[in-house]
Structure formats: C-alpha cells, structure tokens
Amino acid sequence: MSRGNLFISIILWAVLLLFVIYPLSFLIIESLKIAGTNQYGLQNYIDFFKDPYYLKTFWNTLLLGILVLITTTLFGLPLAYILARYRLKGKLIFTALILLPIVLPAYAGAFALIVLFGKMGTVNLLLMDWNVISKPINFVFGLHGLVFIQALHLLPFIVLSLSAGFTDIDPSLEEAAEVEGAGGFRRFLTVTLPLCSPNYLAGAVIVFLWPFTDWLTPLIFGVQDILPSTAYINIAYHFTDMHRKYMGIVSVVISSLICVGIFLASKSWVERKKYTALSKGTTLEGRIVEPHPWIKLISYFYMFLIGVLVLLIPVVLGLSAFSRRWVLQPFPTYWTLDNFKLIFLETPLLLKNSFLFSLIALIFGVVFGLPAAYLITRTKVPGKDTLDFIITLMLAFPGIAVGVSYLLAFWEGIPLATHWIIMPLSLFVRRLPYFLRMAHASYLQLDVSLEEASEVSGAGKLRTFFNISLPLLLKGIFVGLVMFFIMAFQEISTAIFLYRGGWETLPIGIYLNWHRGMEFGIAGAMAFLMIVIIFILLLIVARIGGGILGAAWGSSGGRY
C-alpha cells in the first residue's frame, strides 16, 4: 500500500466526516432534544408512536409505498417482458421515452396531471361541456392521484431492472424447462420469474422507498399525512413550536431509518441470490422472439398507451408554458411567449443559479468520486469497504434528511449556511453515490492488466491514471457526469431548506410560483424549460453511452 493511497483515503474520509457524518449526527442529536427543557431523551420517539396522528402518517406512508409498488409492478412486468423478449419496431425510441420520467422531477408531472385531470382540468371541463357529468369528478386529489403520479414517475425503475433480468437470463435455463415439459406460463412462473427476482428487488426497493423521500408531490395533491410531508411542514412552518419541530426531525430520522434498513436488507438479499454469475457460456442476445401477430398488436397498443401517459407531462406543461391564463378552459385559448420572456428577462438569476450550483456540485462530485472509485476498486487501503458502504448508503437517505441536517449543522454549528456555497455542497452530498457508481462500474470493466502493462513499461501510478485509465474510463465518466448534472439540476427536496433570497434555483422557482397560486403559466414555462434542458442532456447521454446507462441502471442494477 502506497503513501499516496493512504493520503487520498484520509482526504476522502475528512470530506465524509465533515459533510456527511457530522451533519447527520446533528439530526439524531436534535431529535433527542426534549422541548422546553435542556434534557435529552427518547421522549419524542415515544410520542411519535403514541400520537395517533403520527402513527396514521407512518402507516399511510407504508401503504402508499405498497400501492405504488403494486401499481408499478402490474404495469411494469408486461412492459419489461415485451421490451426484453419480443422483436418489435421502435423499441429503442420507446426505451428512451420510458426513461424520461426518471429524470423529470416528480412534481413537474404532478402539475401537468392537475391541469389535465384536476377539478377544473381539461377532462372534467370537457365531460361537463358534453353533459356527461354535472359536477367535476375528483380524479387526482388524494391518495389515488398520488399513487398514479408516483407510479408513473417510478415505472422506469421496475421496467429497466426487470427487462435487464429477462435479457440476462441464460436462455438454456428456460430451454431446459421447456424440454422438461413446462409450457409457456408455467415456465415463466417456475423458472423465469424466480431467476429475475434479484433484478426485480433492486428496482422495487427504489420504488417502495420513494414515498419516504418525496414530500412535495403529496402536498400538491393535498395529502399532508405522509411522513416526509409532515416532516417538512413541521420543520419549515413551525419553527416557533419547538416540540413540533423536534417531532418533524423525528419523522425525518424514522424515514431515514426505514429507508436505510430496507435498502441494506434488500442489498444483502440480492448479493446472496445473485444467479447470473453461475451460468457459463451464455448466448448473444437473450431470447428475442417474433411474437404472434395478436400478441404483437397488443404489445404495440400497450407501449402506445404507456408512451402517451409519459408524454402527457411534457405536452401539458408545454401547452401551459406557451399560453396565458389557461384556467376554466379545456384547452389554452391565448398563445403567448410572455411566460418565457418573464423567465429570461426578469429572472435569469434562477437559470444562472441552477447551472452554477449544479456545475459546482458536479466538480465536487468528480473531485471526490474519481479518487474514491479508484480507491475502492484498485487498492487495498484499510477502511475502503466502510467508505464504499457509507457512500452507497447515501442512495437510500431521503433528500429531506440531508436538507434538514445541513440546516441544523451549518447554521448553529459551523456557520457555512450563510454562504451560497452551501447550495452546491448539499447537492453534491445528496447525489454523492451517482457519479461514484458510474465511475465504479467503468473501473470494474477496465481490465487491470491494461494498467499493469503501463506500470511495467515504467509509468508511475499517476501517469498511468492519466495516460491509460482516464481515456478508457472517459465514456463511463462522461455519462456519470451528465446523469449527476441532471439529478442535481432537478433537486429540490434538499435545496428548499437551505435557500435564501438570491439563491433560488429553477426547481425552487417552480415551487414558489405554484405556491403563490396565480402564476401557473410561469411555473409551467419553467418546468417546460427544465424538461427541455434535461431532455437534451439525456439525448447526449443516450447517444454517447446508451449501453453504459443501461449497465448502470439495469443489468448491474443489482447494485443500484
């Protein structure tokens, strides 16, 4: 072990200590404070599980998680099978389309849904115009709307992980079942599906845990008693009532514990059950078959249906962005560019902040992630597994936990929150694992002997890294960069706790304009702009490294 590696390790640990462990420990300390006294204790936690309101919130969140998981599974399973197994035209474009919801902020989808299905939304107005109904139907407000929009947002995780599973299965395992006498459906149930269970679980955990993270979408749909939403309201609006604030923090801690617990449990299960490594000599393209014409027709219809649902969001946001006062009308009546003028002329600050903060966060991410990936894959520095573990854990931590802990730790403790650097810093910590996973995956694919050959030829470690490793890792790193940037760009759950006047980002702007009520066109225009930016970035990613993206989210998705 070289001194250089040890040095890198120490620096990385210092960063983790200061920006992850220190703030998160504040969260726990704060949750133990008893209001009105100087004492610490478990009283807040006891209150949480005694208070019917918090208990109801807790169960509601679990219920929401289960409902969203069931919905995404029901809709995602056939779709994954279609994409993985049938020879169909336009599969590639459709796959790109289905990726869209992952990178779109969930709240942007929520706005679109309200415009379309709200009480005075397009569908209700049309139905009333045609005298089908006399009073508007409540399509979206409440749990069902929440389940719908979250399921739509999370569907790609299930589809990608499952279809990777369906593709990766060694074909002979299914052929063996066929020869043994198992016909289609039986074979699917006894062989195909069980073999995909690790892949499924990898996606399912992300889906199930999402309701413990997303506080904004429930509020938009008028559902308050969901754990993260309750926490947000308690912390953001009740800073005078210390007990409610502490209860909010307790909610955050409990959400985090559930997320981390389930995440770790599933991770260990997946690692124990990894089937793919077992089989040898697999064939080229899995089992892509020419479906029966009827099945083909149904598949196309199904893909079309999901495609329409996915496209609804950008289309509706686009319509509202280019129109003025689209209220009480099924379709916009007055087209204008005013909304965009407003954004570009009056509030370019938001755009500038968004780009600047995401970019700085990205630089932090690279400066941290690249050495970390190197350390984890290529060295035997003591403690590197723990380092990997903590960083991976950040995947499970709800954004609200990072936001609140930063507020606590860098306001009262180290006074960093008075400087705007706190914004990119929190973005960086929130998305810490994204770049690292991508770099990690590329590092694993890079044959060590290529680097060893360079060292044998006389190049030092640093020179080898810049001359050999970096150029070969470049594609993976680039995709990692763009994905990181996209995720940082749309981040709101952390930033909302930390921003001050002048530090607003585009997502915060969307939220504020919606919050003020009347400025829906502007919020729509901002969301639309954001979708356009993200989509362009996504196209670049798909163009340069579609395979890598697939590898990072899909087949190696067993490692999230």
Next chain:
Amino acid sequence: MAFIQIQNLYKKFGHIVAVNRVSLDIEKGEIVTLLGPSGCGKTTTLRCIAGLEKPDEGDVIIDGKPMFSQGFVPPSQRGIGMVFQNYAVWPHLRVFDNVAYGLKIQKVPRQEIKQRVAEVLESVGLAGLERRYPGQLSGGQQQRVALARALVRNPKVLLLDEPLSNLDAKLRERMRFEIKSLVKRMNMTSVYVTHDQAEAMVISDRIAIMEAGNLVQVGTPEEIYKKPANRFVADFIGTTNFIPGEVSQIDRDRKVVSLRAEFGKILCRVFDSAMVSQNQKVHASIRPEEIEVFVSPPKDKENLFKGTIMHRAYLGNFLYLFVNVDHTLIRIQAPYDIKQKEGEELFLFLNPEKCIVLP
C-alpha cells in the same frame, strides 16, 4: 423403420445456411454423435430434434410421429431429455427440485418422485446431495445433476449438447465412459453433439460428421477412421499426411490407382474406382503410424521414398518425425529405436494397402 428419422432438414439463419438438407436415421438404443468443427450445424440439428429450433424445411420423425410437418410439436410434448452445454441447472432450485421438475409436471405421485430421483442421483453418483443448491456444487457435480434431470423421466430420446466441454481434461475423459455405460444400461436412444473427435470415438455407436451445414459421412468410428469419405473427414479424425498428385493409371478391378506426385509415382487404394478419372487432381492420404521406416532400402518394394529428417521428437513409446521427401513434409510415427538424428536420411515405405486416394 428407424426410431429417429431426420429427413431433409434445412435451416437458414439470415443468409447463412446452418443445416443443408441433412438426412439421418437413428436406430432405437443407438448412440449417434454429430461431430464437426464449430459452426458446422451440429448444434442446430440437435436443437431441431429438441424442437428448440424450427427448421425451414424437412422434418424430424421420432417413434413414427412427425415433429414439424403435421403441426409443430413443442419441446415440452416430445418426451425428450436434454443435457445442455452449460448444464442449465436452475440456480434457484435445490438438486432434488431440479431433478424432480419434469416429474412434477407429469403429475407423478410424490412418493414415486422421491424414489425415482433418489435412484437416478444414485446412478450418477450424487446420492445425498439432494438438499444442495447448484451454487454449492462443483462444475462436475452440476453436470451430473443435468444428466440426472435428463434421465429421470426415462425419455424416449436423450440429447446431449457438448455436455463435457466445460469440464477439465481428466474429468472429461472419465465422464465419457460413465455417460456411455449409463446410457447403454438404460438402452436410451441418444444424440450426442461434440467437436472433440476423441470423445466421439469413445461414446458413439455411429458418428455423423458435419461440415458447413452438410452431412459428410456417417459410420462407425472404425469406418470413419479407416475409410474417410473425403479430405475433410480424414483431416478432422486423427492426423494424416496429404500428398497431392495426378491420377496416371487406374486399375478398376483391383481398385488400385497410380498417382504422379512431385517426388515420384505412388500406388494407392481407392474405395470406389468410379470416383476417380484419368489425370484428375487428387490427394493420397496416409496416417503417420502407417508409414514404415527403413534405415537402408529394402528390395522389391514399391512406394519407397528417400527423405531427410527435419524434426525429431521423442514421445516415450514412439518417435515423432517430420521427414522432407523432395520438398514435401511427411509426418511419421516411428519406432523409438530409430537412431537417426535430424539431417540424416531415412527410407519411407508408404504401404499401398494403407495409402488411400481422396478427391
């Protein structure tokens, strides 16, 4: 009527003809090996028998029942057992459940399943490992699970697709004999696919040699070795020397042909004298172990040539020599007591009985 009849089987993948009108009859209880280099169409033929691949033309008739022409019979309805190259043992099921899978589908009573699984595991030497997962087994053991799974239902036909290619050399050699005796004991009609000629020689009653989608020759191992149908077969099975030449004289009664080779006249046998014509360009083929070596020239021998030793390797029970006869290199398996060194001269006797003409 043969138990399995492959009739005029034809299969294309894109523009490539994988199987080109192959016909082959396999008798009940026979072990037939499809042998050939990779890409010759042997696995595709096997997969057509299994029904995992549908031929573009032709049919496979098993026990009198057509598998394709009168409605496609899916693999699950064919009553076959199959051992896959990568074993295809289901990793999520225990050894017992892997083997019992097909019996459960047939709704065999539970008690009988237990008994039959135990018996078959006993016969493949896996007794006591019922509760293990495949991940806890060695490659050889997984291979036995695959074999047990294929045998347990007493299938009409057993198909084996390069079942030994993932095992190490020692184990591979032992398993050849084990599989053969097991299959023979159960009197199971088997089709075996391999690219390993030694494996094919050990296992098969008959070998069917394929090249580029075509069935080139079918015969017992001995027939194939001694009477290869063409250069490809002679080269693929064992090693041989090819000496190019032109037909100068044909004795159709004695089935003897004279060739004009670069270094002189060679007398050869021809199995079918209708095959050759005057001045035709052909090859004489003789195996290294069939060439006799003399230090001084014996009298009254035809097909005797003088050559210089180029390479000499001592292999324990024999010598391996490369001899240069007038710019043609000839491989010879010579007795180990030949003392001549590299650069020294030898006389080679290409016995006309062992020297054959191949088109």
